[in-house]
Amino acid sequence: MLKTAPLSLNFRKKYCLLLCLGLILNLFAQDEEEDKGWKKYHYDVLGEAWVGYLSPQFYGDNFLSEAFDTGDGIIFGINVLPSDKWYAGAQFSSFRGDVTNTSLVGVFDATRIQQFYITGGHSFLKQESRLSLKGGIGAGYVGLRNERGFERFRDEGFGIMADLVVSYRLTTFLGIYASLQHQWLFMDIDVPADLRSFFRNVTLFAPSIGIKFSML
């Protein structure tokens, strides 16, 4: 007989958070639905800002995948839309990882991974639509702020990413989005030759969901 595993506390928390977010945004949406002139007034978006919940998933044979238990984090950014089809922007993300295998990376407790990317991309749907589909790329700085008691030291590198973002505008200014990023991190860590690939080439998926603010 199949047993149903109880929902973990973490999952319940995320589920409740999403439900609340949906309800709040739906209230805004109800007012906006009454506006019959949506297409007339709402297409000319100059910029957007967004903030979301990030759940990075490292994979492959690299130190962040094999020796860390990474947690969820925050991601936020801005985009400027100079034309109907193209955008450019910047994003910042931050999340934490606890060391689980000290023999692979050295003895320290945890790290905070911070990324700053310059991004750009293409919008596949017209702005007058409530639904938006964007694909982009980015490149930027990756820093690991390693914690060892009260001591700190850093590992640094750069990263590139490609993403696909679906968003839906609930009101003139407010929308929701879901994004899937794939990132390649190239760390600048000095290690013996046979460990270079393990420490220098890191891959991850970084899905995120959140809210988006449009600036007209």
Place this chain on the structure above:
Amino acid sequence: MKKFLGIIILLTLLSFKCEDEIEFNDNQRLSFRGRVVDFNGEVLNNIPIEIIATRSFFDPYFQSGLNLEEGELAGTGFSDEQGNFSITSLSPLNAEIYAFVNPPESRDFQRNRTSFIVSGIDVDSDLRNLVFRFPNDIVLDRIANFRIQINRITDSIDTLNYSIRYSPLIPIENIEQDITASDIPEINEIGGQLLPTETLMSEDLEMRENDMILFSYSLSSDGIQKDSTITINAENRTFVFEF
């Protein structure tokens, strides 16, 4: 005024604390590799290895001759099924490294085995490729409980002076050039006397199995020293000396 005084005291304390702390290099890791075997060349798995960064040096008050209490653990791991280990460690700034195999302070210390230290590893000169390879297999002997018993079987009223020399349980291989061999205890020695009023004495010691120990003795009346060597093995755990 009191507030300022408090801040000054706090800053002073912090500055002392910062001086003592060992810092680690950004963007760098080191690797320590080797193989652990027993006396017969059989591989030993699951042996803990610790890489310790420290500024403290040899200290005769410590059994191993090293004061590692001030050290910072920079790397840790275990030997695998083939006895091999490859441990990644942080890279200390302005500190030396000691590689400690089967350290007694380790939670996973193999109590029935000896330990081994390579001391004085310098990051700049000994780790040019960021790798330190132990030049030979690291041999960890079994530890045996050995009893030495001295019986007086004559009516002599002489005093017997004796000493026992044996290998330390934590041998140190020092690769630092500016420390002389005399700083490192290469041999352990204990000694004592059997007074005319005593007829029996025994000493229980932890020693390395397969170790050769040197038992030296002399009588106070003639002062001539005589030596006797004893090999410790699985069958021979007690030495009885009668005079």
